[in-house]
Amino acid sequence: xxxxxxxxxxxxxxxxxxxxxxxxxxxxxxxxxxxxxxxxxxxxxxxxxxxxxxxxxxxxxxxxxxxxxxxxxxxxxxxxxxxxxxxxxxxxxxxxxxxxxxxxxxxxxxxxxxxxxxxxxxxxxxxxxxxxxxxxxxxxxxxxxxxxxxxxxxxxxxxxxxxxxxxxxxxxxxxxxxxxxxxxxxxxxxxxxxxxxxxxxxxxxxxxxxxxxxxxxxxxxxxxxxxxxxxxxxxxxxxxxxxxxxxxxxxxxxxxxxxxxxxxxxxxxxxxxxxxxxxxxxxxxxxxxxxxxxxxxxxxxxxxxxxxxxx
Numbered sequence: 001x002x003x004x005x006x007x008x009x010x011x012x013x014x015x016x017x018x019x020x021x022x023x024x025x026x027x028x029x030x031x032x033x034x035x036x037x038x039x040x041x042x043x044x045x046x047x048x049x050x051x052x053x054x055x056x057x058x059x060x061x062x063x064x065x066x067x068x069x070x071x072x073x074x075x076x077x078x079x080x081x082x083x084x085x086x087x088x089x090x091x092x093x094x095x096x097x098x099x100x101x102x103x104x105x106x107x108x109x110x111x112x113x114x115x116x117x118x119x120x121x122x123x124x125x126x127x128x129x130x131x132x133x134x135x136x137x138x139x140x141x142x143x144x145x146x147x148x149x150x151x152x153x154x155x156x157x158x159x160x161x162x163x164x165x166x167x168x169x170x171x172x173x174x175x176x177x178x179x180x181x182x183x184x185x186x187x188x189x190x191x192x193x194x195x196x197x198x199x200x201x202x203x204x205x206x207x208x209x210x211x212x213x214x215x216x217x218x219x220x221x222x223x224x225x226x227x228x229x230x231x232x233x234x235x236x237x238x239x240x241x242x243x244x245x246x247x248x249x250x251x252x253x254x255x256x257x258x259x260x261x262x263x264x265x266x267x268x269x270x271x272x273x274x275x276x277x278x279x280x281x282x283x284x285x286x287x288x289x290x291x292x293x294x295x296x297x298x299x300x301x302x303x304x305x306x307x308x309x310x311x
Contacts, residue, residue, distance in 0.1 A: 012193075012248070017291035019219055019252035024050040024287075028070035028221030032214050033057040033087050035077025035106065038207030041275070042073075045211035048282035049256060051218035059085035066093035071221030072101035073214045074121060076114055084117055091124050100127035100220035100246065103171075104213040105135045122169055127220050128250050129165065130174040130213050133158045140165040155181050163190035163302055172250045174216065176209055180254045184247045190302045193251045196294040197258025199265025201274040208278075212257050219253040220246060255293035260285045 029052045034042055039055050046053040056065045059082055066072055072094055074087045094101045103126040105118045115138075122129060122139055129139065133153035140161035155177035166173040167185035175181045180195040202208045223245045260281035268274035 012251070012295060012297060013291045015244070015248040016252045016255055016293065016295070017287040019223065019249050020256060020285075020287035020290035022222035022226045023218055026070070026222045026225040027052050028218045028225060029054060029068060030214055030217045030221060031056055031062075031066055031069035031072045031090060032075075032217075033062065033083055033090060034073055034075040034104075034210055034214065035079075037078060038210040041205075041207035042211040042214040044279055045207075045282060046214050046218050048279045049215055049218060051215070051221070053214065057083050057086045059089050062086035063089035063093045066090040066099065067097060069099060069221070070225055071217035071219075072099060073104065073217040074101060074126075075104040075106055075210055075213055076118065077104075077106040077210060079114055079117070087117075087121065091121060095125055098224075100217070100224055102126060102128045102130055102213050102217045102220065104210060105129065105131045105139050106210070108135045108138045122165075122171075126169065126171045127246055128172045128174060128216055129169065130176070130216055130250075132176050132209065136165065136173060136175050137161045140168075155179060159183065159192060159300075163192070163300065166190060167302055172247050174250055174254060176212065180258070182247070182251045182254060184243065185302055186243070186299075188302055190300050191247065192298050192300060193247075194296045194298075195251065195254045195258050196296075197255075198261035199268075199274070201265055201268055201271050202261050202278075204271040205275050205278070208257075208261075212253065215257065216250055216253040219249040219256075223249040251295060252290055255295060256282065256285055256290045259289050259293050 043053040264277035
């Protein structure tokens with residue numbers, strides 16, 4: 001692992017190890033309001049990584065169930081009226097309780113109604129926003145979105161918009177690509193983590209990106225549970241995980257995916273065999289494997305007006 005300096009790299013490695021151990025130790029309950037194409041795969045990914053998935057996406061009970069969940073995913077890949085209303089209800093509960101939730105802006109820009117709803121939710125306090133490069137650029141206001149679920153931009157192209165989006169929303173922003181990037185705003189600068197790994201079969205399996213959103217919600221839920229446990233024994237610790245904890249949780253989820261993808265790809269013969277190998281690799285990748293992911297840290301200035309970041 002390389003980074004800004006040796007101490008930063010060492011601290012990050014320790015944080016990733018701790019984040020992965022928290023997921024296994026707390027088994028966070030993740031409410032997934034996600035697209036129908038990927039529900040089963042996303043549920044299996046969360047289970048394999050150590051969490052507990054629940055695919056409750058009806059408006060009649062979404063708010064009540066959100067009060068039980070440790071983390072929530074909102075993904076409008078195949079948005080129905082029920083899912084749109086369920087997302088609003090669950091996000092409302094999350095805002096009251098401080099439950100971390102993840103917004104995956106699937107197909108932003110493809111249709112006006114979907115895009116309007118995604119933009120409104122982005123301003124509603126997500127702990128993390130995770131999407132492909134074109135979706136992130138579109139949400140930041142510097143692009144029109146992707147072509148369906150496909151990105152027409154590269155990760156490096158949108159680091160500046162991702163940093164501005166993080167500053168604007170307060171969310172950790174994750175951009176998926178051959179090398180993922182996770183961005184958080186810190187005052188007058190942005191901290192960027194690049195996570196290498198994965199495998200070329202991953203984009204050929206429907207649901208890998210969507211399930212990464214669910215896993216990110218699990219990691220954030222585990223960080224929240226750990227913070228709440230600490231607060232119960234030491235009230236001065238505070239109930240909210242620090243900004244660093246959420247940043248590390250999002251990086252760790254992507255690192256877990258990256259190391260599992262690389263391991264699965266080494267054994268798979270194609271996309272068909274990759275999927276079960278990937279689930280096995282997620283299960284096998286413990287805290288040490290996550291801590292050993294190839295992560296590079298950098299810090300870039302964030303202009304006061306949020307107009308531009310040069311990475």
